[in-house]
Amino acid sequence: MIHASRRLDRLPPYAVAELAVIRQRLLARGVDVIDVSAGDADMPPPPPAVDAISEAVRDPAMSRYAYQVGLREFRESAARYMERRFAARFDPETEVLPLIGSKEGLAHLALAFVNPGDGCVLPDPGYPAYLGGAVVADAEIIRVPLRPENGFLLELDHLTPAQLASARLVYLNYPNNPTAAVAPRDYLERTVETCRRHGILLAYDNPYCEVTFDGYRAPSIFEIDGARECAIEFHSVSKSFSMTGWRLAWAVGNARLIGPLRKLKSWVDTGVFLAVQKAGAAVLDRAESLIAPLVTELAVRRVATAEALGALGLSVERPKATMYLWVRLPQGVEATGFAKHVLEHQGVVTMPGTAFGEGGEGFFRIALTVPSDRLRQAVERIGAVLERQG
């Protein structure tokens, strides 16, 4: 008998992938499905990306292996973006590493830095790939609950001295998925300070830094003094440019921290399709103007959805960032069962809070990935379920 590894037994099925299967089944049955589960917006990618890749695929050189070094043009445009946007200078040769989407880099990071039994600190609820990476690296998982009463901030000071001593890696993500929380500067300062003091690698996952509203500007961790000593930051073209399927992101940080991730990846992948990197370079140099219309549309959707939820008595704060609304369920309504019910009886695919960890119990997430009228319709259908349950 051939068995999967015990390590795999420590991971539940991946929620979004499971939902995609159910969604297909419902669509095949002719159900009018509204999918607000994955952070995968319906907006098209920017024309410069499409033009750049169309031209690049005709160049046979683009069909060769990319390796980790990738396309110089992409690394340089990522470095220029970091400098323009965050006043943070990085060497495109040694400090910028192309990734096959940030999920890949985030998960592999644990294998590059964590020994079996080392502590890996994860937000709960949190983006599931952190858990994937930590489990595959045989880490000791240290979950820190994110609660509304402390602004959904992962406070390292809440760990026990033993946990702090064993921790090698912490995943931090603000603007946050799934809670849509943002991090105040003093929080980032004390977190960087704690990581430096305890020799903890800070993985700052920043794919939503451009998806911000009402004048809020999301920082880079490298705007904080001392971060270069202890942090790697992850950026992605997925959300900012509506290019989720293209699989392009980058890790940035000092060469001592980027090096091990590059080495690990050189043994497990051969880089991102060069034509995709060409497209990435094309959009990053025009980031500000290309992102603006996407964010304007998401802002409108956010207000429409928050208002519709408010009318149901589900009050949500209008988030300052991200493409998500994190909605508290009425007392006693259990997240997984509720999401299943909404899906099977109303054809609305939401994310149960528990898909992001036990800490997500009592919440569900709506992604602003369909137009406002469809979002309102989705909320109405959710309301019909709540009415019957209440």
Ligand SMILES: Cc1ncc(COP(=O)(O)O)c(C=O)c1O
């Ligand atoms: C917090 C967070 N990090 C990383 C990712 C992965 O993005 P990608 O792999 O498309 O770059 C996502 C996607 O939903 C996310 O929400």
